Amino acid sequence: MIIILFGAPGVGKGTQAVILAEKLGVAHLSTGDAFRAAIKSQTPVGQLAKEYVDAGKLVPDHIVALIVEEAMSAKAFANGCILDGFPRTKAQAEALETMLESTGQEINSVVNINVDDSTIITRLLQRGRADDAEDIIRHRLTVYTDETAPLLQFYADKGLLTSVDGIGEVETVNQRILDALR
Numbered sequence: 001m002i003i004i005l006f007g008a009p010g011v012g013k014g015t016q017a018v019i020l021a022e023k024l025g026v027a028h029l030s031t032g033d034a035f036r037a038a039i040k041s042q043t044p045v046g047q048l049a050k051e052y053v054d055a056g057k058l059v060p061d062h063i064v065a066l067i068v069e070e071a072m073s074a075k076a077f078a079n080g081c082i083l084d085g086f087p088r089t090k091a092q093a094e095a096l097e098t099m100l101e102s103t104g105q106e107i108n109s110v111v112n113i114n115v116d117d118s119t120i121i122t123r124l125l126q127r128g129r130a131d132d133a134e135d136i137i138r139h140r141l142t143v144y145t146d147e148t149a150p151l152l153q154f155y156a157d158k159g160l161l162t163s164v165d166g167i168g169e170v171e172t173v174n175q176r177i178l179d180a181l182r
């Protein structure tokens, strides 16, 4: 089972992915968390990714591939996973297809979580992570619109896309996602 949680920065992909992975009993891969851990541990990938994450830019696709291929080859991912924050570009979506072809897995569903920009900005300013300064958040939203949102059509054309309202209590949003997956 491969489920992609999709949406702009701050819609709650990470929050929902943790709960879903627990409820569905599958692994969870957050490329954002993976980069933050690599940056903290100063691994070679972390050193390459740092300037992009700090500036709210997308990490280049070839660096993302290093993280994703390593994570998805782990035993825990054999039964599938929740992907949170990946893919974010057309090249990443195509790389994922190639990866899944080689493992014989398929994407079951792409769940797009919808939250308006002003709510996103309020949420992220409250969270206050290093990349949650207002100018960086606005840049991340622009990058999402330009580079990531076009994937919505890519997955809609494959009949995999479903959308849920991401505003409300975390558990309410989670129930909407579970309903969308049925």
Ligand code: B4P
Pocket (backbone or CB within 6 Å): 007, 008, 009, 010, 011, 012, 013, 014, 015, 016, 030, 031, 032, 033, 035, 052, 053, 054, 056, 057, 058, 059, 060, 064, 084, 085, 086, 087, 088, 092, 123, 124, 126, 127, 131, 140, 166, 167, 168, 169, 170, 173
């Ligand atoms: P990510 O770590 O993926 O972070 P995000 O998109 O900002 O957040 P997410 O949607 O997961 O929101 P969250 O649940 O945390 O990306 C960070 C950076 O990593 C990127 O800018 C980029 O540089 C790099 N990166 C990652 N993946 C990449 C890729 N594939 N390619 C290239 N670069 C990549 O929720 C946000 C806040 O809202 C939290 O404080 C949460 O508590 C709150 N919240 C959640 N649900 C809520 C609700 N229902 N109501 C109120 N608040 C809620």
